[in-house]
Amino acid sequence: MLPLSSIVLNGAARLRSGPHPARARQDAETLLLHVLGKDKAWLIAHAEEELSGDNATRYAELLERRFQGEPIQYITGEAEFYGLPFHVTRDVLIPRPETEHLVEKVLELASNFTAPRIVDVGTGSGAIAMALAHKLPDARITAIDLSTAALAIATENAKRNSVALRFLLGDLLAPVASEQFEFVVSNPPYVPSADRSTLSVEVRDYEPEMALFAGDDGLEIYRRLIPAAFDALIPGGYVVLEIGYGQSHAITELLARPGFEQIEFVPDLQGIPRVACARRTS
Numbered sequence: 547m548l549p550l551s552s553i554v555l556n557g558a559a560r561l562r563s564g565p566h567p568a569r570a571r572q573d574a575e576t577l578l579l580h581v582l583g584k585d586k587a588w589l590i591a592h593a594e595e596e597l598s599g600d601n602a603t604r605y606a607e608l609l610e611r612r613f614q615g616e617p618i619q620y621i622t623g624e625a626e627f628y629g630l631p632f633h634v635t636r637d638v639l640i641p642r643p644e645t646e647h648l649v650e651k652v653l654e655l656a657s658n659f660t661a662p663r664i665v666d667v668g669t670g671s672g673a674i675a676m677a678l679a680h681k682l683p684d685a686r687i688t689a690i691d692l693s694t695a696a697l698a699i700a701t702e703n704a705k706r707n708s709v710a711l712r713f714l715l716g717d718l719l720a721p722v723a724s725e726q727f728e729f730v731v732s733n734p735p736y737v738p739s740a741d742r743s744t745l746s747v748e749v750r751d752y753e754p755e756m757a758l759f760a761g762d763d764g765l766e767i768y769r770r771l772i773p774a775a776f777d778a779l780i781p782g783g784y785v786v787l788e789i790g791y792g793q794s795h796a797i798t799e800l801l802a803r804p805g806f807e808q809i810e811f812v813p814d815l816q817g818i819p820r821v822a823c824a825r826r827t828s
Contacts (some may be wrong), residue, residue, distance in 0.1 A: 547593045547596040547597065547598070547602075548590065548596065549593060549596060550578065550589060550593050550594070550595055550596070550597060550601065551593040553578060553592065553602075553605070554571070554574050554575050554578055554589075555574075555596050557570075557573075557574030557575075557577065557578065557605070557609050557816055558570040558571040558573075558574040558575075560574075560609055560613060561573055561574055561612060561613060563613075563808045564612065564613040564614075564615070565746070565747050565748070566615075566748075567616075572682070572824050573612055573618055573815075574609070574629065575589070575788055576606060576618060576622065577608045577609060577612060577618070577621065577622070578597075578605055580608070580621070580622045580802075581601050581604050581605045581608065581731075582601065590634050604739045609666065612755065615746075615747035615748055615751060615752070616748070616751055616752055617640055617748045617753075617824040619634050619640045620634065620635065620636055620640070620752060621758075623635065624643065625640050625641050625671070626641075626686075626770075627641035627642075627645070627646070627673040627677060628646055628649055628673070628677035628680070630673075630676060630677060630680060631691075631706065631707070632671050632672070632673055632676075632703050632707075633671070633699060633703055633706065633737050633778075634671050634699070635695075635699060635704055636752055636753070636754065637693060637695035637696050637699060638670040638671040638693075638695075638696050638700075638752060638754065638757070638827040639670050639671070639680040639733075639753055639754065639757045639758070640753065641670075641673035643669060643763075644697055644788070644814050644815075644820050645673065645674065645733050645788055647788075647812050647813075647814060647820050647821050648674060648731065648733065648786055648787075648788050648812075648813075648820075648821045649674060649677045649678060649681075649807060650824055651786055651812050651821055652664070652678055652729060652731055652784075652786050653681055653682070655729070655784050655823070656678075656682055656685065656728075656729070658780070659728050660684065661684040661685060661686060662682070662685050662686070662728035662729055663685070663686045663687075663688075663725075663726070663727040664678060664682075664685050664686070664688070664728065664729040664730075664731060665685045665687075665688045665689075665690065665719065665722055665725075665727050665729070665730050665731070665778070666678075666687065666688070666689045666690065666731050666732065667718055667719060667730065667731070667734065667771060667775075668690070668691055668692070668718075668732055668733065668734050668735075668767075669689035669690060669691045669696070669697075669700050669755070670691065670696050670733075670757060671696070671699055671700055671703055672689055672699070672700030672704060673703075673705045674699075674731060674733060674769050675687050675689040675700070675711055676703060676704060676707050676709050676711070678731075679704075679707075679710070679711060680709060684790040687711050687712070688711070688712045688713075688714060688722060688727075689711050689712070689713050689714070690713075690714045690715075690716055690718070690719070690721055691713075691715065691721070692716065692756070693717070693754075693756065694715060696725070696757075697713050697715055700713060701713055716769060718767075718771050718774055718778055719771070719774045719775065719778050721768050722778065725778070725792070726778060726779065726780050726783075727779060727780070727783060728779070728780060728782075728783045728784070729779075729783060729784050729785075729786065730771075730778055730779060730783070730784075730785045730786075731785075731786045731787070732771060732786075732787050732788070733787075733788040734760065734767040734768065734771060734787065734788070734791065735756065735757055735758050735759055735760040735764075735766075735770070736760050736764045736765070736767070736788070737758045737759050737760065737764055737790060738759070738760070738761070738762060738763050738764040738790075739759045739760075739761060739762055740757070740762060741764075745758075747749060750816070757809065763796075764793065765793065765796055765797075765800070766774035768789075768796075768797060768800050769788075769800060772785065772787075772800045772801055772803075772806070773803070773804045774778050776804040776805060776806060776826055777804075779826040780826070781812075781826055781827065781828050782822060782825065782827065783825070783826050784824065784825050784826075785801070785822075785823070786821060786822070786823045787821065787822045787823075788820060788821055789811075789819065789820065789821065789822050791818060792827070793819075794811050794822070798822075801822065801824045805826065805827075805828075806824035806825065806826060807824065807825055807826075807827045808823075808824060808825040808827070809822070809824040810822075810823050810824070811823070
């Protein structure tokens with residue numbers, strides 16, 4: 547039998563011929579640690595130990611899933627967002643670092659309110675809502691999703707991260723039609739259906755279509771959500787939305803139509819407009 551150090555090298559060699567060769571070594575090690583239930587420090591100290599038969603079989607199975615393109619987060623069931631741990635399955639999008647720009651913008655604006663009411667539309671794993679709850683303990687946060695499976699995962703993640711949220715099942719803001727908020731936030735589906743073939747195998751073949759695609763131009767959800775958000779906000783309240791590449795001009799028009807003002811965009815680390823923010827002034 548081979549030592550663990552060689553097991554990792556062999557796993558990495560296998561993954562280098564897969565969809566993501568640049569991450570082969572990292573992924574091979576991550577999967578081995580997941581099988582063993584250990585951390586990297588343990589692996590370094592026990593590099594010459596051997597892998598048991600059952601664990602070797604399990605590791606081979608996980609390597610094959612990764613070789614086929616399945617995201618590492620779905621294989622391990624774990625993802626991190628804003629320094630918090632999240633359980634993820636194929637029922638929810640994997641939280642992405644770019645979405646942290648949305649959280650940062652809301653936190654910046656939330657300093658203007660004592661105990662803001664925040665509604666997260668299409669919460670998925672609950673990443674945005676929980677990151678905000680973690681930083682804004684006095685906020686009253688509602689998380690809405692159309693998927694019962696997603697809400698079950700989000701509820702589990704709220705317990706895991708010791709935050710109190712209200713979860714509601716429904717389409718966009720329909721479950722809170724009679725309420726008003728200081729913030730409406732969302733990372734909605736925004737990928738044009740025509741762009742399916744341009745997506746990586748990880749996204750295209752594994753992440754939930756309902757959370758990705760939004761019609762021919764990717765704006766289908768914004769057309770419904772933005773006017774609903776205007777009605778749901780108090781005067782002085784904000785809508786904060788993640789947007790897709792090249793959508794800022796169209797989003798500007800959609801925000802201006804119901805009467806949003808102070809429209810601005812937050813760029814990601816590549817300088818691409820990633821978050822749209824606007825205020826209902828009256």
